[in-house]
Amino acid sequence: RGGAGALVGFGRGVDLAFFPGAPLGAGAIVHLDRRLALRADVLKRWYVTDGGTEPFWSIGLGFSVLGAGGR
Numbered sequence: 001r002g003g004a005g006a007l008v009g010f011g012r013g014v015d016l017a018f019f020p021g022a023p024l025g026a027g028a029i030v031h032l033d034r035r036l037a038l039r040a041d042v043l044k045r046w047y048v049t050d051g052g053t054e055p056f057w058s059i060g061l062g063f064s065v066l067g068a069g070g071r
Contacts, residue, residue, distance in 0.1 A: 007047055019054075021047035029064060037064045 002024045009017035025043030032038055041060040046053050 005045070019047040019049055021045055023058070025058070031066075035066045035068075037066055038062075039064045 003022065005021050005023055007017070007019040007021065023043040023045045025041060027039065027041040030038045030040075039060070039062050041058070043058040043060075044055060045058055046055050048054075
């Protein structure tokens with residue numbers, strides 16, 4: 001996986017914050033049933049701030065419902 005992204009923050013008493021960035025990583029899908037799968041992602045993300053570039057890791061785990069075709 002890869003691409004572009006951003007962190008955006010706003011709210012009461014907070015100035016708008018926008019940090020452009022880019023992720024790069026990998027993902028996997030493990031079929032549990034005909035229409036259900038377990039999804040895992042590991043990404044390293046870099047965001048541009050006033051002080052330079054801030055890197056951090058992101059790990060995601062979840063379920064995916066597959067289309068009617070299944071596998």
